[in-house]
Amino acid sequence: MKKTLSLLCIPFAVHAQKNVFLKGRLPEFAGKTVLLENSKQLKAPLYFDAKGNFVFSGELDSAYYTIDKDIQLYLGPGMNLVLEGKLNELHLQGPGELENNAQANINYLIQKIFPVSNGHLQKEFNLIEPEDFIQLTKQFKDQAFSLLSKQGFGSKFFKSQQDHVDYTIKYFIHDYLKRYGIDPVREDEYYKLAQSLKPGSDLPEILLPAAKAIYVRRLPLEKIAELQAMVWEDFDLNNGELYSFSPYYKSLISVRLDALRTAELVKSPYFKSKSSFELKRDIVQRDFADGPIKEELLFQNTLQLICGSINDDKYLKDYLSVAKDPGYRELVQLRYDKLKLVSPGSEAPLFSYKDQTNHTVSLSNFRGSYVFLDVWATWCSPCKQELPYLKEIEQRYQHQNIRFVSVSVDMQAHRERWLQFVKEQNLPGTQLIADRDFRSDFIQAFGINTIPRFVLIDPDGRIVDSNAPRPSNPKLQQILDKLLLNNLSSCATCSSK
Structure with missing residues (x-):
């Protein structure tokens, strides 16, 4: 009977050796669910109670992992770690602490011998x-x-x-x-x-x-x-x-x-x-x-x-x-x-943003005209380099059926800085600031994560190009000339009828 029991225990023992056990208390994660991740797309949820206590057990290969992208750990089969403390002063105890403490000490040594400032x-x-x-x-x-x-x-x-x-x-x-x-x-x-x-x-x-x-x-x-x-x-x-x-x-x-x-x-x-x-x-x-x-x-x-x-x-x-x-x-x-929803010919998502006089302006206000939309920010150097060219384009088409609208993705907390910049640079066209910077629904709909970005919309509110050429690119003028000429011919045909 004893022999049989010992044989039955072998598979369990092997399974336990493959597992990684983590537990502890991390108050900064209290009440949250965060992810244990690695480079192989592992995304295992870690559940923290109201005091920040958690427990995890699972089979993991020997590799480097992160908790909520903040805590980096080296984990492998048989490790059994207790984690406690603040994120920047984490204490580890148990099998696996030697590896993780060695890594932490090497990283501390890097900071000590090669101190950096502003990334250099x-x-x-x-x-x-x-x-x-x-x-x-x-x-x-x-x-x-x-x-x-x-x-x-x-x-x-x-x-x-x-x-x-x-x-x-x-x-x-x-x-x-x-x-x-x-x-x-x-x-x-x-x-x-x-x-x-x-x-x-x-x-x-x-x-x-x-x-x-x-x-x-x-x-x-x-x-x-x-x-x-x-x-x-x-x-x-x-x-x-x-x-x-x-x-x-x-x-x-x-x-x-x-x-x-x-x-x-x-x-x-x-x-x-x-x-x-x-x-x-x-x-x-x-x-x-x-x-x-x-x-x-x-x-x-x-x-x-x-x-x-x-x-x-x-x-x-x-x-x-x-x-x-x-x-x-x-x-x-x-x-x-997602971007297929804003492909050429699709109806452009709408927005309602505040201008520099705090009046609400909607995209629908420009229905009947082409709209050239500039998504930019006061902190963006490439955006500011385009401003002289944008002014020239606006001047060239000021008497034609196209409206120029600039939407800043500056944070609302920096609204005053945006206002001052618009005033100092005497920026023409319609100047707006998005309600939630890059998180704004309109910005998200176009998948915009880098700026400057330019969007061209037709008089019916449909997208011509969700990634139009920059004002500094001569191709933009060619596109606008062709669109406005076709639009003018279309209007003349409609009038004659």
Whole structure:
């Protein structure tokens, strides 16, 4: 009988060893349900009671996970962790604490040796010599590897953290190269000058001398080549494990992809006819191996390509023919289906927003005229660069059947700043501010997540183009001339009848 019992217990024991157990108290999540996620599209709900207590048990592969995208953990079979404290002062106890504490200590070491400000190494690094900076990277690597060597970690975790250290060093050498020789005082003066310039100023003529003046030192070309080699030689484009948790490696992948895009443009002028997102999508498809990095980059660039244009069908078909990740495929399909509702010929969603005099203006007020809609914000530099061209277009068509409407996605809390900008720049046309910035229903309906964005609507309130050319693009004038001429001919025909 005892022998039989022991045999019956074996499957349960094996199952328990595969499970990960999490429990604890996180008051900041009290009463909420958040997700335990990883790069393989796992989305397991974690339920927190009124005091922030939770319990989770499930089979998980050894990998990096996040809780509500705020807490990063390394989890694997047999781990049994108790989590307590605040999100920025989390305490872990139990099997698995050694790995997670080691990772936390390495990240603390990064912040200590490479302090950043506004996304870059702090300004005191700008003027230190390369030899001194390389010595810092060696110091960091020695201390980080010392932390890893003190424990008997599994080979997968150990290798991932080694890679994390190596690519963190590559990232900061790359950042050091970009910032070397910049005088902090002159840089501040440059940005003050840039912010003081009004749209329409001759920016290159005014800013270029100031931009050059911020550099008080230059590295010899051979030293630049040496440092660049430290970053890019033997660079692995396909380290999916590292990509899942290292922001430094992830950032370098983005930099590398931009560099590959630039190289493509140098190869052939043909590529200039393609958008940045289309070109990067093609590079990812060609140069990246199948895996999580390729899947995410294909997803990100396709999501930008599908924007309500006549090419959406092709972009969706191309994506679905190569993408394998079911989660990303579903999200791209959902975006396509949503934007199909605002495709050319569809009735434009309506809005009612306040103008600068606090009067409510609705899209329906412009029925009977073409509407050229500019979605922008006062903080958006590319948007402000379009303003002189927009003014010229408005002036050109001021006596024709087209209305120009600008909708700002500035937050309502910044309404006064928007009002002041509209007044100072003497912006023409109808000036409106969306009720809930990017979250506004009208903005969401068009899937707008980057600006500037331009929408063209016909006199019947139907969409002509939900991603129209910018005012700086000569193609816009050709489109408007053709539409207005056809409209005029149509009206003349109607009148004669």
